[in-house]
Amino acid sequence: MVDDILVRALLEEGLHPLDDREPATREPAASEPDLPPGGVAITIAGLTKSFGSNTVLHGIDLEVPAGQFLTVIGKSGCGKSTLLRILAGLDQATSGEVLFDGVPSGRSGHVARLMFQEPRLLPWARVIGNVEVGLGARRTLPGAEDRALAKLAAVGLESRATDWPSVLSGGQKQRVALARALASSPNFLALDEPLGALDALTRIEMQGLVEQVWREQGFTAVLVTHDVTEAIVLGDRVVLIEDGIIKLELDIDLPRPRRRGAPEVAALEEKVLRHLFSEGGYVERRAVA
Amino acid sequence: MSDSQIVLGRVLPLRSKAVGRRFGRTVKRFLTTDAAAWIVPVALLLVWQVASQLGLIPSNVLSAPSDVIDAAWRLTLNGELLNNIAVSAGRAAAGFVIGGSLAFAFGLLNGVSRIGEKLTDTTFQMVRNIPNLAMVPLVILWFGIEDSARVFLVALGVFFPIYINTFHGIRTADAHLVEMGRSYGMSNWELFRRVILPGALPSIFVGLRYSLGIMWLTLIVAETIAANSGIGYMAMSAREFMQLDVVVLSILLYALLGKLADSVARLLERTTLQWHPAFQARRKET
Ligand SMILES: Nc1ncnc2c1ncn2[C@@H]1O[C@H](COP(=O)(O)OP(=O)(O)OP(=O)(O)O)[C@@H](O)[C@H]1O
Ligand SMILES: [Mg+2]
Numbered sequence: 001m002v003d004d005i006l007v008r009a010l011l012e013e014g015l016h017p018l019d020d021r022e023p024a025t026r027e028p029a030a031s032e033p034d035l036p037p038g039g040v041a042i043t044i045a046g047l048t049k050s051f052g053s054n055t056v057l058h059g060i061d062l063e064v065p066a067g068q069f070l071t072v073i074g075k076s077g078c079g080k081s082t083l084l085r086i087l088a089g090l091d092q093a094t095s096g097e098v099l100f101d102g103v104p105s106g107r108s109g110h111v112a113r114l115m116f117q118e119p120r121l122l123p124w125a126r127v128i129g130n131v132e133v134g135l136g137a138r139r140t141l142p143g144a145e146d147r148a149l150a151k152l153a154a155v156g157l158e159s160r161a162t163d164w165p166s167v168l169s170g171g172q173k174q175r176v177a178l179a180r181a182l183a184s185s186p187n188f189l190a191l192d193e194p195l196g197a198l199d200a201l202t203r204i205e206m207q208g209l210v211e212q213v214w215r216e217q218g219f220t221a222v223l224v225t226h227d228v229t230e231a232i233v234l235g236d237r238v239v240l241i242e243d244g245i246i247k248l249e250l251d252i253d254l255p256r257p258r259r260r261g262a263p264e265v266a267a268l269e270e271k272v273l274r275h276l277f278s279e280g281g282y283v284e285r286r287a288v289a
Numbered sequence: 290m291s292d293s294q295i296v297l298g299r300v301l302p303l304r305s306k307a308v309g310r311r312f313g314r315t316v317k318r319f320l321t322t323d324a325a326a327w328i329v330p331v332a333l334l335l336v337w338q339v340a341s342q343l344g345l346i347p348s349n350v351l352s353a354p355s356d357v358i359d360a361a362w363r364l365t366l367n368g369e370l371l372n373n374i375a376v377s378a379g380r381a382a383a384g385f386v387i388g389g390s391l392a393f394a395f396g397l398l399n400g401v402s403r404i405g406e407k408l409t410d411t412t413f414q415m416v417r418n419i420p421n422l423a424m425v426p427l428v429i430l431w432f433g434i435e436d437s438a439r440v441f442l443v444a445l446g447v448f449f450p451i452y453i454n455t456f457h458g459i460r461t462a463d464a465h466l467v468e469m470g471r472s473y474g475m476s477n478w479e480l481f482r483r484v485i486l487p488g489a490l491p492s493i494f495v496g497l498r499y500s501l502g503i504m505w506l507t508l509i510v511a512e513t514i515a516a517n518s519g520i521g522y523m524a525m526s527a528r529e530f531m532q533l534d535v536v537v538l539s540i541l542l543y544a545l546l547g548k549l550a551d552s553v554a555r556l557l558e559r560t561t562l563q564w565h566p567a568f569q570a571r572r573k574e575t
Pocket of ligand 2: 081192
């Protein structure tokens with residue numbers, strides 16, 4: 001009953017209710033020597049996370065098709081980072097499960113990486129050494145350096161390979177962190193506000209870069225952001241987390257690359273913001289209950 | 290002819306100003322080089338020498354630097370000086386290697402293992418609070434006045450600065466970096482070698498340099514109390530014969546050897562911590 005009304009309200013707003021989209025499968029380019037890893041489909045079922053008596057996530061249900069770019073927004077402290085850390089395997093859920101291609105994420109053998117809000121580079125390793133961290137055990141194989149250099153080139157920093165991280169700018173450090181994540185050939189890349197600390201111009205540039213590498217490598221991406229425009233420009237789908245559950249899902253069917261000033265983007269942004277700040281949804285639900 | 294004079298007259302003042310500016314710049318550049326660090330010690334020596342010659346410093350209070358040099362020359366010729374330096378340096382090195390490597394090992398062990406810390410740290414902290422030199426009577430009873438007594442004291446002295454700073458460096462490893470390493474699938478060993486240990490190095494170097502100071506301090510005292518060779522012994526026997534110049538020479542030697550050890554540590558630090566912004570700045574300047 002409650003759900004029906006919510007779904008109808010969302011449809012009226014032009015928003016999609018949960019789980020109505022088919023996976024956007026992409027073909028792996030088999031001819032390439034360094035095969036793009038391809039994305040993994042993620043199923044989140046009844047995911048709950050509590051810290052002591054504080055329950056942060058109240059049973060999240062979500063399907064992320066392979067290769068989709070999902071963006072997550074929500075107010076500070078609503079549990080976005082917590083969700084990403086569980087998806088990337090850095091934290092354990094209190095209950096519920098995360099499946100990669102239908103297999104519990106810990107045992108699936110897929111590579112899940114989290115790109116942190118801070119670059120987290122090793123200050124004592126040169127830029128190239130930091131990218132090689134992403135190669136993991138393959139670091140000792142022949143050609144490891146070439147692989148790392150290729151990833152560095154993908155983020156436009158091959159000329160800085162032998163620099164120390166401390167001489168790089170904030171945006172460059174994040175690009176190295178991105179190259180490191182790419183070097184591990186992730187099937188799933190979680191990005192926890194990695195662009196939050198950057199200035200507006202660098203941010204736009206980095207968004208373009210993230211989108212580009214995502215298209216090239218085909219991993220499934222989940223990006224957390226505070227910036228609604230960023231969420232709409234980058235996402236195939238935007239979800240809003242509030243009170244530990246998903247309050248809103250919104251498919252973004254605009255062609256890429258999207259322009260930030262475009263009226264369609266602005267219209268969607270307006271819609272999301274209205275939802276974020278109006279209490280309307282609550283009143284309606286309480287009235288029904 | 291008159292033309293060139295006019296030109297000269299006009300050019301010269303400009304030029305001398307430029308020369309002055311260039312001279313100023315040269316001086317400034319010199320002041321940032323390593324040699325500049327010696328300006329003050331050398332000046333002190335000069336003042337000391339002049340004051341001694343003018344009789345401002347009585348020769349039974351402090352020998353003039355020239356007398357000290359004489360003494361150094363005399364002792365070099367009869368081989369005593371080099372012999373004593375070698376003996377002292379050998380003791381210092383032996384004590385340092387033994388105490389330092391034990392300290393490093395325990396620092397690492399207790400840094401990474403809570404069990405190790407539980408088992409040994411309390412003991413170390415208690416022993417640490419015993420003044421090093423209060424152990425001297427006990428050590429003499431244990432080892433007599435053999436070299437092993439002095440090496441033991443030095444080892445004990447250098448242990449704590451290195452132990453504490455290694456332990457601290459490991460414990461304060463950047464949790465964010467450790468988490469990053471884990472998430473990229475590093476094994477425990479890799480995590481230690483590539484994340485934790487490099488992060489602890491600056492702290493370990495602080496301990497190293499501090500312990501080098503303690504190494505000399507302990508050795509001097511150990512050698513003046515009970516020894517039949519070494520720089521400390523040289524000073525004590527010279528005192529008995531009222532050879533003030535040799536006493537002063539011994540003290541200056543300790544200062545020089547201490548400085549030498551510190552320089553080596555700094556060099557090590559500078560090459561190992563190239564990544565550290567503090568050392569990069571210095572590298573660019575020179
Ligand atoms: N390790 C922890 N122990 C206890 N509480 C935690 C822990 N991690 C997160 N929390 C709590 O969980 C809630 C959600 O935190 P989380 O970091 O996921 O928020 P967020 O949505 O990422 O916020 P922001 O946008 O500010 O980054 C907060 O109330 C926080 O205090
Ligand atoms: Mg967060």
